[in-house]
Each structure stands twice: as structure tokens, then as C-alpha cells.
Amino acid sequence: MGLLPCPLPWQSNKDSGSQQPLSDHLQSHSSASSLSSQPSLPSLPSLTLSSQQPPSTTTHHHCTSTLKSHSSSIFSLSLAGKHLYSGSSNSEIRLWRNQNPSKPNNFTDTVVASGNSAAKSIVVSGEKLLFSAHQDHKIRVWKIINTDNESPNKRDKYIAIATLPTVNDRFTSLFSAKNYVKVRRQKKCTWVHHVDTVSALALSKDESLLYSVSWDRMLKVWRTSDFKCLESVWNAHDDAINAIALSNDGYVYTGSADKKIKVWRKQEGGKKHKLVATLEKHNSAVNALALSTDWSVLFSGACDRSIIVWERDDSSSGGGDSGSSSGGGGGGGHMVVVGALRGHTKAILCLAVVSDLLCSGSADKTVRIWRRGRERSYSCLAVLEGHRGPVKCMTGAVDKWSGDSNSGSGTYYMVYTGSLDCDIKVWQVWVPFL
Numbered sequence: 001m002g003l004l005p006c007p008l009p010w011q012s013n014k015d016s017g018s019q020q021p022l023s024d025h026l027q028s029h030s031s032a033s034s035l036s037s038q039p040s041l042p043s044l045p046s047l048t049l050s051s052q053q054p055p056s057t058t059t060h061h062h063c064t065s066t067l068k069s070h071s072s073s074i075f076s077l078s079l080a081g082k083h084l085y086s087g088s089s090n091s092e093i094r095l096w097r098n099q100n101p102s103k104p105n106n107f108t109d110t111v112v113a114s115g116n117s118a119a120k121s122i123v124v125s126g127e128k129l130l131f132s133a134h135q136d137h138k139i140r141v142w143k144i145i146n147t148d149n150e151s152p153n154k155r156d157k158y159i160a161i162a163t164l165p166t167v168n169d170r171f172t173s174l175f176s177a178k179n180y181v182k183v184r185r186q187k188k189c190t191w192v193h194h195v196d197t198v199s200a201l202a203l204s205k206d207e208s209l210l211y212s213v214s215w216d217r218m219l220k221v222w223r224t225s226d227f228k229c230l231e232s233v234w235n236a237h238d239d240a241i242n243a244i245a246l247s248n249d250g251y252v253y254t255g256s257a258d259k260k261i262k263v264w265r266k267q268e269g270g271k272k273h274k275l276v277a278t279l280e281k282h283n284s285a286v287n288a289l290a291l292s293t294d295w296s297v298l299f300s301g302a303c304d305r306s307i308i309v310w311e312r313d314d315s316s317s318g319g320g321d322s323g324s325s326s327g328g329g330g331g332g333g334h335m336v337v338v339g340a341l342r343g344h345t346k347a348i349l350c351l352a353v354v355s356d357l358l359c360s361g362s363a364d365k366t367v368r369i370w371r372r373g374r375e376r377s378y379s380c381l382a383v384l385e386g387h388r389g390p391v392k393c394m395t396g397a398v399d400k401w402s403g404d405s406n407s408g409s410g411t412y413y414m415v416y417t418g419s420l421d422c423d424i425k426v427w428q429v430w431v432p433f434l
Contacts, residue, residue: 038283038284038303038304038305038347041282041283041306041340044281044308044339044340045340046339046340046341047309058432059381059382059429059431060429060430061369061382061384061427061428061429061430062427062428063384063386063426063427064105064428065105065107065425065426066386066425066426067086067107067424067426068422068423070086070092070094070422070423072422073389073419073420073422074392074393074423074424075087075089075118075418076119076120076121077122077393077394078123078124078395079397079416080124082098083096084097084395084424085112085122086122086418087118087121087122088422090118091113091116091134092111092113092119093113093119093130093132094110095110095112096108096109097109107426110155112130112142112156112158113132113142113160115134116136117135117138118134118135118197119132119133120135120197120199120200121133121198121200121201122201123203123210125224128143129141129224130142130158131201132201133198133199133200133212135198137194137195137196137197137216138164139163139194139201139212139222140163141160141161141162141163141164142158142161143158144157144158145159162227164212164222164227165190165192166227169192169229170190173191181234191229191234192229194212194214194216194218194220195216196214196240197214197215199214199215199240199241199242199243200213200241200244201244202245202246203224205248207224209221209222209224209230210222210223211244212244213242213244215240215241215242217234217235217236217238217239217240217241218233218234219232219233219236219241219244219264219273220232221273236264237254237257237258237260238258239257239258240256241254241256241257242257242286243288243289245290245291245298246291247291247295249295250266251263251265251276251295252264252265252273253291254289255286255288255289255300255302256286257286259280259282259283259285260280260282260286261278261279261282261286261289261310262275262277262278262279263275264276279310281308282300283302283304284302284304285302286300286302287302287347287348287350288300288301288349290351290352290353290358291353292353293353296311296312297309297312298310298312298335299341301348301350301351301360302347302348303347305342305344305346305347305362306340306341306342306348307340307342307344307358308337308340309337309338309341310336311335311336313335313336338376339376341370343368343383344366344368346363348360348361348362349361349362349390349391349392350391350392350393351394352394352395352415354415355397355411355413356371357381357413357429357431358378359394359396361391361394361417362390362391363390364390365387365390365391366384366385367387367391367394367417367427368382368383369383369415369429369431381429382429384415387417387421387425388419389420389421389422390420391417392419392420393417393418394415394416394418395416396416397413397414398412398413399411399412410430410431411431412428412430413429414426414427414428414429415427
């Protein structure tokens with residue numbers, strides 16, 4: 001039997017001019033469990049020692065907890081200090097705390113927000129503001145009022161203080177024709193609005209700007225001090241935008257169902273983001289992006305089951321296979337393909353960089369842990385198995401370093417994974433030093 005195309009977040013009906021979600025983009029377990037993938041990328045070299053390389057025998061991992069309070073699919077996870085936030089398909093946002101780290105199963109949870117639209121992405125700014133992106137086209141802002149967390153009877157309070165675009169933004173753009181853009185054949189809206197699911201959020205390094213992307217093909221920039229919409233890149237892609245990643249030196253990467261990754265940046269002295277490169281190597285929808293901690297390596301995951309590794313080439317001429325570029329390229333915007341990581345058997349749905357590790361979650365219900373070695377080679381250190389549905393989101397952090405005689409010298413990582421099976425799993429992974 002041939003492989004079916006990976007479902008895209010939404011499809012356009014050209015006859016009617018309308019856009020309809022396709023299975024609500026993995027919204028139900030039944031639609032996701034039958035998810036098939038595009039063929040992988042035979043033209044790109046594999047960066048692993050073997051495409052079916054077994055996990056390293058010196059890496060140890062185990063699931064320390066399974067968090068089960070959600071009653072619907074987990075769509076988003078965000079780690080802010082010791083606080084883990086999760087968002088689900090029924091709009092519930094929960095806060096998880098481990099009151100006693102020495103007891104890994106000692107998690108408590110609190111519902112901090114609830115509504116009637118799936119929470120697709122969560123970011124936290126300075127432990128004072130929480131931003132959540134939703135399927136109803138809105139971004140919601142929650143103020144975090146800190147209380148005495150040492151007391152078991154006191155919890156932080158979360159108060160809804162804004163919905164983006166704000167009333168002021170909507171009102172000021174309402175009366176001028178130049179503020180309207182055509183979103184469908186017979187429909188217009190003001191430029192400050194998203195008109196489809198807001199799929200991902202990201203904060204700038206100084207947390208003064210919030211970036212949002214949507215299935216409506218738009219990239220927007222919001223000021224976090226007053227929540228004003230500063231910029232809207234209309235038709236940033238030819239299809240739904242699924243992912244965004246920001247580098248600390250000003251580059252913005254967006255991944256889309258149009259199979260492309262686009263690189264954006266403000267020109268010196270400019271106020272608007274300009275397209276500086278278009279990266280085209282995937283043969284199916286791009287679902288996830290992640291940047292290495294030094295921002296020099298971009299990882300992209302797609303329905304073709306492959307994770308492409310792109311490296312920044314400031315000389316614009318080095319080795320590797322260059323993705324096609326437009327809009328000027330050059331400098332830090334120029335990326336070259338160095339190869340692909342293979343091993344997952346279905347679509348890549350999420351990626352996360354945790355220190356020197358890359359974590360990938362897939363519709364095949366597994367999580368893979370990768371680490372770069374010498375000469376651009378990568379090893380699959382572990383395959384985390386236990387979810388009963390596709391792994392849709394993840395996050396993680398370094399837990400501690402060890403140097404005792406039993407385990408040797410290495411690093412403990414905590415990895416949190418959310419699935420369409422409604423569970424969040426907490427994994428501890430120990431990796432020896434290189």
C-alpha cells in the first residue's frame with residue numbers, strides 16, 4: 001500500500017474561496033492515529049551512523065511520571081522555571097508543580113485558564129504574563145499574580161487582561177479602507193486580525209515583542225508592553241504556517257504546509273521584517289522548527305519523516321547543499337543543508353532543543369533523543385516509548401550534572417512530552433559527557 005499524504009492544517013477550497021480545517025489538524029486521536037507520511041528524502045545524506053542505528057548503550061532513560069489530569073489531547077507545553085504549563089484541545093491550560101523534586105511522582109496541578117477553544121501554543125514572559133494562542137483565531141493574555149508559593153494552600157492567580165487584537169487596535173483600524181486586507185475571495189478584514197487558528201507563538205530575546213503565526217498564512221508582531229499589533233506580514237507563505245523559531249540575533253524562521261521555511265529579519269534602521277531567504281528541501285508540510293542554543297543550526301521536521309539539519313554559512317559559500325534562497329540572503333540569513341536525521345516511521349510533529357540535545361516527537365508515538373558528534377555526525381541516544389498516541393509537543397531542561405562512580409560523568413535531562421493520548425510524560429535522561 002502506498003503512503004498517503006500527511007494531512008495539512010487546512011485546505012483551500014478554490015471554488016468557494018473558503019478554508020476548512022482538515023481533521024482539525026490532529027485534533028482527535030482517531031484522525032491522528034491513522035496519520036501517514038510522505039516518503040522521506042533520499043536525496044539528502046543521513047547524518048546518523050546508520051539510518052536504523054540502535055540507541056547508545058551508555059545512555060539511560062526512564063519515565064518518572066505520567067500526568068493524567070487532562071481529558072483531551074495535549075497540544076502545547078511550556079516550561080517557565082520550575083513551572084510546567086500545558087494546553088489542551090478543550091482549551092484548558094494547567095499548571096504543574098513538583099512540590100518535592102526528590103519524589104518524581106509528586107506533581108500537583110491547577111487549572112489556570114479555561115474557555116472553548118483549543119490552546120495551540122503557550123509562552124511565558126518574565127513569570128508575569130502568560131500568552132496563549134487559540135484555535136478561535138485569538139491570542140489571550142493572562143497576568144500572573146505571585147503569591148506565597150511555599151504555602152501549600154496558596155497558589156498564583158491568573159487573570160485574563162487582554163485578547164489580541166485589543167479593542168483599541170480593532171477600533172483604530174476599523175474606519176480606514178487601507179487597513180483592510182482580502183483574506184478570502186469574498187471576505188476582507190482589518191490587518192490586525194488573525195482569521196484562522198493561531199498555531200505558534202515566540203518571544204524576542206528581551207521579551208518586548210511577541211511573534212505569532214497562523215493557518216491564515218500571516219506572521220504578526222505584537223508589543224508586549226501594551227499588546228499593540230506593530231506589524232502584519234500578509235501572505236507570508238502560500239499555505240498554513242505551523243511553526244516559528246527566533247534567533248537571539250534577530251532572525252525569524254517560519255515553517256509552513258507549503259513545504260518551505262522562510263527567513264525574515266528587520267533591515268538596519270528598518271521597522272518591518274523583510275524576507276531574506278527561502279529554504280526548500282522538504283517534500284511535505286513543515287510541522288516543527290528548533291534552533292541550537294548558539295542559533296547556528298536550524299532543525300526542521302516535516303511529514304516526510306525526516307529532520308533536516310541546516311547550518312548557518314556566513315560566508316555564503318561553504319560546503320553543504322544550499323536551500324534555494326530569495327530576497328537577498330547572505331550573512332546570517334544564509335543556511336545550507338548538511339543532511340537529515342532519520343529513524344521516525346511517521347510524520348515529525350514537534351522538536352525541542354534541550355542544551356546540547358535535540359528531541360523529536362512523532363506521529364509514530366515515540367520520542368527520539370539526538371546529539372551531535374564529530375564531523376557533523378549525529379547519534380540517536382535514546383528512543384522514548386510509552387505514549388499511546390502521536391507526540392504533539394515537548395519541552396525540557398537540564399536537571400543536574402553527575403560525576404559519581406556508579407554512573408560516571410554525565411548530565412541528567414528532564415524531558416516533558418504531550419500527546420494526543422491526553423497524557424503528559426516526564427522523562428529523565430542521563431547522557432555521558434562526550
